[in-house]
Amino acid sequence: xxxxxxxxxxxxxxxxxxxxxxxxxxxxxxxxxxxxxxxxxxxxxxxxxxxxxxxxxxxxxxxxxxxxxxxxxxxxxxxxxxxxxxxxxxxxxxxxxxxxxxxxxxxxxxxxxxxxxxxxxxxxxxxxxxxxxxxxxxxxxxxxxxxxxxxxxxxxxxxxxxxxxxxxxxxxxxxxxxxxxxxxxxxxxxxxxxxxxxxxxxxxxxxxxxxxxxxxxxxxxxxxxxxxxxxxxxxxxxxxxxxxxxxxxxxxxxxxxxxxxxxxxxxxxxxxxxxxxxxxxxxxxxxxxxxxxxxxxxxxxxxxxxxxxxxxxxxxxxxxxxxxxxxxxxxxxxxxxxxxxxxxxxxxxxxx
Amino acid sequence: xxxxxxxxxxxxxxxxxxxxxxxxxxxxxxxxxxxxxxxxxxxxxxxxxxxxxxxxxxxxxxxxxxxxxxxxxxxxxxxxxxxxxxxxxxxxxxxxxxxxxxxxxxxxxxxxxxxxxxxxxxxxxxxxxxxxxxxxxxxxxxxxxxxxxxxxxxxxxxxxxxxxxxxxxxxxxxxxxxxxxxxxxxxxxxxxxxxxxxxxxxxxxxxxxxxxxxxxxxxxxxxxxxxxxxxxxxxxxxxxxxxxxxxxxxxxxxxxxxxxxxxxxxxxxxxxxxxxxxxxxxxxxxxxxxxxxxxxxxxxxxxxxxxxxxxxxxxxxxxxxxxxxxxxxxxxxxxxxxxxxxxxxxxxxxxx
Numbered sequence: 001x002x003x004x005x006x007x008x009x010x011x012x013x014x015x016x017x018x019x020x021x022x023x024x025x026x027x028x029x030x031x032x033x034x035x036x037x038x039x040x041x042x043x044x045x046x047x048x049x050x051x052x053x054x055x056x057x058x059x060x061x062x063x064x065x066x067x068x069x070x071x072x073x074x075x076x077x078x079x080x081x082x083x084x085x086x087x088x089x090x091x092x093x094x095x096x097x098x099x100x101x102x103x104x105x106x107x108x109x110x111x112x113x114x115x116x117x118x119x120x121x122x123x124x125x126x127x128x129x130x131x132x133x134x135x136x137x138x139x140x141x142x143x144x145x146x147x148x149x150x151x152x153x154x155x156x157x158x159x160x161x162x163x164x165x166x167x168x169x170x171x172x173x174x175x176x177x178x179x180x181x182x183x184x185x186x187x188x189x190x191x192x193x194x195x196x197x198x199x200x201x202x203x204x205x206x207x208x209x210x211x212x213x214x215x216x217x218x219x220x221x222x223x224x225x226x227x228x229x230x231x232x233x234x235x236x237x238x239x240x241x242x243x244x245x246x247x248x249x250x251x252x253x254x255x256x257x258x259x260x261x262x263x264x265x266x267x268x269x270x271x272x273x274x275x276x277x278x279x280x281x282x283x284x285x286x287x288x289x290x291x292x293x294x295x296x297x298x299x300x301x302x303x304x305x306x307x308x309x310x311x312x313x314x315x316x317x318x319x320x321x322x323x324x325x326x327x328x329x330x331x332x333x334x335x336x337x338x339x340x341x342x343x344x345x346x347x348x349x350x351x352x
Numbered sequence: 353x354x355x356x357x358x359x360x361x362x363x364x365x366x367x368x369x370x371x372x373x374x375x376x377x378x379x380x381x382x383x384x385x386x387x388x389x390x391x392x393x394x395x396x397x398x399x400x401x402x403x404x405x406x407x408x409x410x411x412x413x414x415x416x417x418x419x420x421x422x423x424x425x426x427x428x429x430x431x432x433x434x435x436x437x438x439x440x441x442x443x444x445x446x447x448x449x450x451x452x453x454x455x456x457x458x459x460x461x462x463x464x465x466x467x468x469x470x471x472x473x474x475x476x477x478x479x480x481x482x483x484x485x486x487x488x489x490x491x492x493x494x495x496x497x498x499x500x501x502x503x504x505x506x507x508x509x510x511x512x513x514x515x516x517x518x519x520x521x522x523x524x525x526x527x528x529x530x531x532x533x534x535x536x537x538x539x540x541x542x543x544x545x546x547x548x549x550x551x552x553x554x555x556x557x558x559x560x561x562x563x564x565x566x567x568x569x570x571x572x573x574x575x576x577x578x579x580x581x582x583x584x585x586x587x588x589x590x591x592x593x594x595x596x597x598x599x600x601x602x603x604x605x606x607x608x609x610x611x612x613x614x615x616x617x618x619x620x621x622x623x624x625x626x627x628x629x630x631x632x633x634x635x636x637x638x639x640x641x642x643x644x645x646x647x648x649x650x651x652x653x654x655x656x657x658x659x660x661x662x663x664x665x666x667x668x669x670x671x672x673x674x675x676x677x678x679x680x681x682x683x684x685x686x687x688x689x690x691x692x693x694x695x696x697x698x699x700x701x702x703x704x
Binding site for chain 2: 206
């Protein structure tokens with residue numbers, strides 16, 4: 001089985017964006033009332049909307065996508081806590097409906113109703129609702145709800161602890177994922193996303209968060225930002241700062257996905273980062289939509305790159321494609337078919 | 353000849369820091385007058401202070417370092433335009449004295465008196481002074497003088513054009529280099545530096561700056577931040593955005609250094625980025641000071657990594673170590689011995 005840990009619902013029916021447009025318009029015009037409800041979306045419209053994802057799964061040979069709302073549209077910096085909560089609940093509800101329509105193809109991960117400067121009570125409630133009522137298995141946590149002004153405390157600050165307590169209680173991980181940037185310095189997918197990944201890793205390296213929360217798990221997407229390429233710098237910084245070796249630091253708590261869109265980058269990632277800390281992901285349908293003229297294949301068909309890494313053992317490949325995701329997102333096991341016993345046996349022997 | 357394009361004066365005599373400490377103390381206490389002069393520093397004190405750099409040059413087999421003030425100490429966010437100008441001139445003057453004492457080992461690059469929100473007139477004047485009077489060959493330009501709040505316009509904005517006009521007139525490049533971060537989200541050397549590199553590259557990719565300034569040249573340090581590792585993402589984004597192919601985009605204008613502290617990262621850089629766009633650099637004595645227990649050598653001894661890349665041709669190695677730096681920093685040629693004719697001939701045949 002191949003689990004893609006990083007897919008966004010970038011192809012939602014237009015009613016969702018219309019709701020958002022009205023919501024934003026209402027913020028600018030105090031006389032206009034915010035739209036209370038999302039216009040009706042039929043199951044057929046939802047089915048149609050995810051045909052691109054289903055087609056890519058089929059064409060590329062992946063089985064199930066850990067599916068969350070469009071990341072760049074979370075835009076937590078827009079409006080206030082009520083704006084964010086309304087928008088977030090609609091986005092998450094649609095994810096739940098898609099997962100119910102295609103239970104073998106999608107498993108849900110939620111957006112959170114974050115707002116700059118606001119406490120995390122709404123996020124705790126929404127996480128609980130999504131996990132306990134909608135069957136979600138994780139969340140996307142935005143380290144910069146201001147959208148490029150970086151006004152929130154670092155992820156290791158006690159500000160975040162109430163949310164982490166709920167994550168641990170529910171046994172769900174968070175992907176660290178920023179949204180759109182309203183700072184003209186930062187292009188979203190070309191700078192802000194990768195910067196946030198790099199920033200979060202260095203925050204985790206610098207503090208003792210995982211002593212306080214040994215069971216807390218984060219996925220740092222986009223191949224870990226700049227981190228694997230600069231692994232020597234981070235090993236050196238950790239040593240200079242008298243921090244644990246990186247392997248120990250990340251072991252049970254920090255994971256990278258494989259959203260790196262060329263084979264040389266994927267090869268570096270797989271060579272440098274312990275295989276137990278890498279989850280297969282593609283970010284489809286997402287940041288880069290085109291076909292690479294050098295290969296004739298989609299840039300974001302990351303499975304092709306992984307499949308070309310000839311030195312990867314079958315056991316490691318299985319970890320990357322399936323076992324690590326089941327371990328990091330344990331609630332997935334209740335949603336998916338269990339591993340076939342034959343596979344489990346061969347995995348066991350591969351470990352010996 | 354091996355030219356290290358990225359060295360900072362991190363070992364300056366303590367009088368320099370004392371001046372800075374007094375300057376900052378005066379900002380906090382309006383009754384205290386800012387120190388007008390730097391306490392006397394003798395030539396012998398300067399000679400002593402760069403013994404670590406000279407020793408590393410000798411041990412590692414590099415010849416000359418393009419030398420600039422300590423980057424993290426520029427701290428353009430502290431005080432006002434006068435604070436920044438006073439501090440900058442002292443820092444640059446010391447670089448000039450070191451270069452005069454060791455003309456075969458150091459060539460100067462200046463810090464700029466940037467200040468958040470201030471126009472660039474002081475920077476234009478200081479660049480002119482440093483190049484025309486002190487013999488400097490380039491500058492370090494901070495894309496975020498606010499120190500992690502990112503309040504300046506992108507580097508492609510017309511705000512920067514008066515400074516670029518002076519750079520082109522003087523035929524000097526700029527290394528894009530941020531300073532300390534006063535935003536608790538960003539560790540300086542572990543996040544802010546790499547984020548700035550990534551951010552600047554994406555700004556350059558998104559706009560037509562080099563149509564307006566075909567002769568403008570930037571070095572993006574720290575191996576280009578996240579860029580080479582995500583080269584596929586950037587190729588795909590450029591294609592989606594109908595921008596030129598990356599090779600065309602960077603050819604005459606954007607260069608990366610080799611400040612990547614492990615061999616897998618260096619190998620990716622040299623494999624992916626056109627060799628004409630890479631300059632050898634080490635960032636010594638700098639971000640990471642320790643010895644890698646896996647190799648028994650300094651993390652920042654980047655020449656060791658480059659020397660281990662067996663598939664690099666002699667011609668390419670010569671470009672990386674010397675020719676590219678002479679081309680990007682042409683004023684260096686007046687400061688250094690010309691290339692030996694024999695070398696020039698062999699280089700020519702390597703090109704054929």
